[in-house]
Amino acid sequence: MLYYLFEFLEQKFQLPGATLFQFLTFRAALAVIISLAFTLIYGKIIIRFLLKKQIGESVRDLGLAGQRQKSGTPTMGGIIIILGTLIPVLLLAKIDNIYTLLLILTTLSMGAIGLIDDYIKTFKKDKGGLKGRFKIFGQLVLGVMVGAVLYFHPDVTVKEEIRTVETEQFTSIQQQFSAEKKSTLTNIPLFKDNAFDYADLLRWISPDLENYTWLVFIPIVVFIIMAVSNGANLTDGIDGLAAGSSAIMVLVLGIFAWVSGNLIFSDYLNILYIPNVGEVVIFVAAFSGSLIGFLWYNTFPASVFMGDTGSLTIGGIIAVIALIVRKELLIPLLCGIFLIENLSVIIQVAYFKYTRKKTGVGKRIFKMAPLHHHYQKLGQHESKIAARFWIIGILLAVLSIVTLKIR
Secondary structure, eight states: OHHHHHHHHHHHHOOTTGGGGGOHHHHHHHHHHHHHHHHHHHHHHHHHHHHHTTOBOOOOOOOOTTOGGGTTOBOOTHHHHHHHHHHHHHHHSOTTOHHHHHHHHHHHHHHHHHHHHHHHHHHSOOTTOSOHHHHHHHHHHHHHHHHHHHHHOTTOOBBOBOOOOOOSSOOOSGGGBOOOBOOOEEEOTTOSSOEEETTHHHHTTOGGGGGGTHHHHHHHHHHHHHHHHHHHHHHTTSTTHHHHHHHHHHHHHHHHHHHHTOHHHHHHHTOOBOTTTTHHHHHHHHHHHHHHHHHHHHSSSOSOOOHHHHHHHHHHHHHHHHHHTTOGGGHHHHTHHHHHHHHHHHHHHHHHHHHHHHHSSOOOSSSSSSHHHHHHHTTOOHHHHHHHHHHHHHHHHHHHHHTTTOO
16 A cells, blocks of 8 residues: 555655655565564554453363463464564555465465364364364365466466577677566476476376366465465474474575566576566565564463464465465475474374284374474473474575575
């Protein structure tokens, strides 16, 4: 809204300073400030409201240290993250941008699924929350919508770098990229020819099948959104872990969005140039600010829990941003924390079922899953576990950025 207002003031009255809103970096910095201010100031008000309404967490006894003391801590704190993200985005971003609209849709959709789940847990006193099949259905619908938009919408385009032979004559940056085109190309890390086309999955069978690439692309999008959102949900088990880890991942995705939307850096890094993706930086800035602001209240001992309202939303947003900037194949590295949390649960359940079938007695690899609970069972304090996971997250983030040049 402010973007369009100051654009109007500049065109009609040449208002001094109005042109600042044309600069992406200025709007991104302002988005961080607004989101931080909102979450820090109004976050406290929302927490008091949740306490007043007795919207507290009823904790199951898992035999973990300090668990009983958390009973009654306000949940549904993900509302703080959602509002802290959407308000700066609506104020500062170009709302008619397809990527902005897609991220707003993701935020509201995943937030609604998580909110219903938290409502059932809190007010209906059902610790199972929303039935798994309804969660999966909601994520499936969102995944299909996101995949369909990314595949079919005319504004979702890329420009490929055209390899030119060096001559004595000057070759401009524009000449080194193809015209905008619809494509299912994505960047694949650590490979010299770092582009992969999903159409190749069908093209090798028959070139005529290329028009049916959406039958492959959309299910992949659905899987990525489900995997990352559930990974974030599993990671949200101790104070500050999910919010801190997610903030690191999102900041890296913001860097990817910025370089992918910049013609010069796209040329230098030999990655796909994605027109209009720069607006994702505004969303990332607001989202990062809200996560850091929420972390103020969520670090040990937490004053509020994000609940599924926050964790599912965080995972969904991270997945969609990665898909938008064509870095979804980097998710196993960048979102390594989510991956190991997911894998620890899968391995634990699979091994327990296997040993019970073979020997009649189920055995476990970890003392408890997800993985962070395993370390709690070993006697480590949750603040130490969260801090160490953050350190690992930073290492994975650095490695993810390095892949831009290593191939």
